[in-house]
Amino acid sequence: MVHHQNKAIREGDNPDLTAERVTGTFDTHSMAAQIYNSEAHARRRREITEIIAKRPELHDTKPFPFMTREEKILESSRKLTLITKHMNEIIEPNNSNEMFHLNNEVLGIEGHPMALHGIMFIPALTAQASEEQQKKWLTRAINREIVGTYAQTELGHGTNLQNLETTATYDVATQEFVLHTPTITGLKWWPGNLGKSSNYAVVVALMFIKGKNYGPHTFMVPLRDEKTHQPLKGITIGDIGPKIAYNVTDNGFLGFDHYRIPRTNLLMRHTRVEPDGTYVKPPHAKINYSAMVHVRSHMITGQAIMLSYALTIATRYSSVRRQGQIDTTQPEVKVLEYQTQQHRLFPYIARAYAFVFAGAETVKLYERVLEEVATGNVSLMADLHALTSGLKSVVSHYTAQGIEQARMACGGHGYSQASYMSEIFGVAVGGCTYEGENMVMLLQLARYLVKSASLVKTGQSSKLGPLVAYLGAKSDSTSLIDRTPTTGFAEYVKTFQHIARRQTLKAADKFFGLMEKGEKRPIAWNKSSVELNRASRLHTRLYIVEAFVRRVEEVADPRLKEVLTDLLHLHVNYELLDMSTYALEDGFVSSSQLDYVRDQLYFYLAKIRPNAVSLVDSWEFSDQELRSVLGRRDGHVYENLFAWAKASPLNKTDVLPSVDKYLKPLMESARASKL
Ligand SMILES: CC/C=C\C/C=C\C/C=C\C/C=C\CCCCC(=O)SCCNC(=O)CCNC(=O)[C@H](O)C(C)(C)COP(=O)(O)OP(=O)(O)OC[C@H]1O[C@@H](n2cnc3c(N)ncnc32)[C@H](O)[C@@H]1OP(=O)(O)O
């Protein structure tokens, strides 16, 4: 048996796809170790996939698109129960990476009844509950004796937490907090799994003590009777209805009618209210926002994975889809031969790699900050907040764009739910909104950038943190791209730094200038906000490039290094062209240099072409995880599309009741009236 570098090759596969895999120049298992940050983790992913493949009870009973929402929820609850029961046979206990993979394989991306339980409820209790509170609730939550969610957003307010309407008013006499929803707009609205599944929630409410508003605080709140699952007295609760996607998750509404909880249900790791109502403030005003930072930190990788789902589907399909000729004397070509198709897909393949590398760095920083905050050191919270705010916005934006490009790259079949593209898009694009609407989060990063710009302007560049140190550096007079013999990326990085620095300082100038002219700070901020957000995007895109460079520098295996270097070349040239307005406007990059950048882009599209399928195969998504007929590993697309169509519920009978009831009588009466 021949050992190929691409480990996805199997006998009997579509030969067009096998031919692509044979040309791969690197070992896909080794690349998976880069993507998943260690050989051990990549291997465990494969082992988990194999265990699941052998357990049919963990497979979908029919394709998700053929199920109603109720059926999907039932099916995902069935599988959730099974994986809870057999968890220790499949994954290492408490390994969140393995749990993430297990969920993606078995339950899929549309959510499940305990999605928010793992993503926010447990992280909120871990970071914000005191040790005593953790003994009471966290162990039960981890054991899944109780199911919880994170209820913050309201019908009338999501972004602006200071103006939430839900109040928690301290009653000194009974040592209780009284939770109340004063209006319809104060109903909690959106929290995942709040509607039907959860019996507890970490609720965010404005805390009032003796008439004083202490702002948003987090409370552990029982919602439903633990035995009957009926809503408790004083609680109004339900599902908010179908959404663009993510419909297995019961996003819900929640109202409180003077609902009492003990004082000790305020999460008290960092903040306390004494029995007499004395407030003990936390070491950082935003420490209670930790569950949001948790998701923002992890969702970068989650988004990269969803982008890669779509790219795997589109790249594999483009290798088996033949349409048209390039040389009219030759047979029809694989659509992947078209430069336009390559240009549509390959830069996003590069972005997906860039995002997953940036995501790994973000999680590392998050874990460090989590440890430090637990010991009272809050010094890195602002940096982490700025970084994750920018990354969640930029990455979710390009992920949604990339998935849509991948869908269109599949032509008509991309529009069929057999591709699964619409669900992948729908779930991923939610990331532009949840955990802070993208524009709003870019503006959070902009606050940090403006402060940094003001240090530069006042000669205090030495005080700049490592993420923004480049703002204090001097630019060369022009970019040296194409003017130096070096094949490295230093000139590109310097060019991205120049662009981000110039835009940041310019936007900050605009803001400070407006204030100097007498505008009040918030008005000046609003009038500068488009320019400020441009700076945030450029700063974040620079960070992503740098994270990519750092990773490529670390890689030892020469075959991996070569292909990752090719991808990085593609990435920097594509990014620079995409932001060429900024590069050209002060003459830092000339139009002839941009021509060079364009040539480089086309060169690397062609160079990557033989590795394209191997680059997407390296993510090692199983067919069960991808849930896409077009993206099948074996490339047998057409016969399976036909089988899929035949399985459509509409094909159960030859004549639909709607035809019997309406169309037949309509046609009959039309015929009769002609007589
Ligand atoms: C292992 C697997 C894990 C994850 C799975 C991966 C992928 C996920 C997959 C699927 C996800 C499924 C479901 C998604 C669930 C989504 C859940 C939610 O959406 S929960 C609700 C989220 N809501 C928001 O994000 C609201 C956005 N708004 C805010 O965050 C805040 O309102 C604000 C905009 C930050 C403003 O806050 P506030 O009004 O309090 O701020 P001020 O103006 O008073 O002060 C600003 C000041 O504070 C600093 N700051 C703000 N936040 C933080 C922070 N977190 N840390 C540190 N500092 C913070 C800010 O920088 C300003 O500082 P200044 O400039 O003044 O120095």
Ligand SMILES: Cc1cc2nc3c(=O)[nH]c(=O)nc-3n(C[C@H](O)[C@H](O)[C@H](O)COP(=O)(O)OP(=O)(O)OC[C@H]3O[C@@H](n4cnc5c(N)ncnc54)[C@H](O)[C@@H]3O)c2cc1C
């Ligand atoms: C799939 C999904 C899952 C969710 N899960 C949860 C959950 O589990 N728990 C939970 O509590 N919430 C959840 N949410 C809610 C989510 O966090 C909020 O919808 C999100 O934070 C945006 O807030 P908003 O809806 O109030 O948008 P808005 O703030 O009303 O945004 C509307 C528009 O106004 C703009 N805007 C608002 N404020 C400003 C500003 N200061 N400056 C400039 N522009 C501004 C925005 O950019 C946007 O264009 C979920 C939402 C979705 C879609």
